[in-house]
Amino acid sequence: MNDILGELSWRGLIAQTTDLDALRRDLAAGPLTLYCGFDPTAESLHVGNLMPLLTLRRFQLAGHRPIALAGGATGFVGDPSGRDSERTLMDAETIKGRVGRIRAQMERFLDFGDGPTDALMVDNLDWTGQMSAIEFLRDVGKHFSVNVMLQRESVSARLEGGGLSYTEFSYVLLQSNDYRELYRRYGCRLQVGGNDQWGNITAGLDLIRRTESGSGHALTVPLVTSATGQKFGKSTGGGSLWLDPAMTSPYALYQYFLNTDDRDVSTYLRYLTFLPREEIEALDAAVAERPHAREAQRRLAEEIVALVHGRDEVGRVQAASAALFGGGALEGLDEPTLAAALAEAPSVSVAGEVPPLVDLLAEGLSLSKSDARRAVRDGGAYLNNARVTDEAAVPGEGDWLHGRFLVLRRGKRSVAVVERAKA
RNA sequence: GGCGGGUUGCCCGAGCGGUCAAAGGGAGCAGACUGUAAAUCUGUCGGCACAGCCUACGAAGGUUCGAACCCUUCACCCGCCA
Secondary structure, three states: OOHHHHHHHHHHOOOOEOOOOHHHHHHHHHEEEEEEEEEEOOOOOOOHHHHHHHHHHHHOOOEEEEEEEEEHHHHHHHHOOOOOOOOOOOOOOHHHHHHHHHHHHHHHHEOOOOOOOOOOEEEHHHHEEEEEEEHHHHHHHOOOOOOHHHHHHHHHHHOOOOOOHHHHHOOOHHHHHHHHHHHHHHHEEEEEEEHHHHHHHHHHHHHHHHOOOOOEEEEEEOEEOOOOOEOOOOOOOOOOOOOOOOOOOOHHHHHHHHHHOOOHHHHHHHHHHOOOOOHHHHHHHHHHOOOHHHHHHHHHHHHHHHHHHHHHHHHHHHHHHHHHHHOOOOOOOOHHHHHHHOOOOOOOEEEOOOOOHHHHHHOOOOOOOOHHHHHHHHOOOOEEEEEEEEOOOOHHHHEEEEOEEEEEOOOOOEEEEEEEEOO
C-alpha cells in the first residue's frame, strides 16, 4: 500500500526518475502532491493516456495527492516532443471544447474533494492566459539557456528534420512554468508523464531550483509499443482507441484488448490494470501453459472496460461478444438479452421500406458506400452472423430478430444494430 | 532580400505530355489458417447513381486534341548567401 515505488517498479512503470532515494524519502514523509498534464490534442483522451492517468491513481491509492492538469494553455502552442513536424494550431473554441471533455474524462479516474489525498483538477490557462509577453520573457524565459534548449532531443531531432517554429520551441517554458506554479500553489513536488516528457519535466525542475530554491522530482512511465512494433493507443486498429464511448465503442475497446498479442498481454496487465501481483503472475503462467484459453487477454479486456466505462459495461460487452462469437445462434437469444447485448453498438433506425443491406452497413458502421460494398465483396459482411455475399441483398421479413433487430457486422470487431422503428 | 531545391493518395515514395485513380513499401480493412493470437498467404485500400462517371498529384491561371508531368503567378517548406 505504501510502497508505491516498489509497486511501480514491479509493474515496470518506471522508465526514468530523478534521485530515487530522495523521492522515496519524500513519499515516506507524508502525502506528496504530484501532477500530470494532458493537452487537448484531440476530442478525447485515448488509451495511451491511460498509463500516466492510472499512475496518478496509483499514487492516490498509496496515500498521495494527485493533480490532473488540462492543457488549456499548452494546447495553444503544441508540444514538439515526439513529433517530426509542426502541429497545426487550433482555434480557441476548439481548445476550450476539448479541454472540457478531457476534464470530464479525467474525473472518472481520480477521487476529488478537499481531503489531504483528494485530487485537484486544474487548467494551465488559468495562470498562463493573462500573463503578458513581457512577464513571460522576464519571469520564465530569463531562466532558460538557449544553449541547453538546443541540446534537447525533441529540439535537435526537429532541427535535423523539418525544423520547428519559435512557438513549439517555447513549449518547454510553458510546461516548466506549470510545474513551478503548482509547486508554489500546492507544494507539488513530483511530475509524472510519458517518457517523452522527460526533458519537459526536468526543465521544470531546473526552473524551480533556480527561482524557488526548491526541489522536486520527475518520474516517467515507459512508452508502450506492441510486439509488432506498433505505437500503442495513438493509431491502432483503424484509428485510435478513444476513451470516449461515442468515438470508440466499449465493445470495440473490449475486442481490441481481447485480441492482444500473447507477447504483450503480460506487460499490459501490469501497465493498465490494478490487479495484484499474484494474480498477474498466475495469468502469465496461464498464457504459457494454455495460450489458446486466452485467460489473460480476457481479464485484461475486462479490467480496461471496467476502468474506462464502468463494471456495468463489462457485462454488456461480454454478452455482446458471446452472442456474436457464440456460433451464430442469435435467433436463440431472447429479446431482453439481445437488446442488452446490443445496447452500446451503434444503431440505425428504420421506418417503412427497408433499404438495401449495403446502405444499412454503411450507415451503421460509418463506412462509405464503397467500403460497405467492398466488405460484402470481400466476404467480411454478416447479417445476423451469416455471411452476406450479394451486394444487392435486401433484408427480408424473416431476418428481423424478434421482429425488431438486424445485427450487422463487418469482420470481427465492428457491429451495428438496425432497429425497426415502432409503427 | 538574392540564388538553388522542394510541395504526389493515411504515411514514405516513384512518376516528368497520352496506356495515371497514379509503381513500390508501410499502415489500415477483409478473407484463409489458428486460439477472436503471432507468423504466413490472398484480396482490398478516393467517391458515387460502380464494366461508367465524378473528384484528385500545394493554389490559381495558361499552352495543348490531351497535363501530376510544360509555362506564368502566388503560397508554404528546406538549404546557401545577405
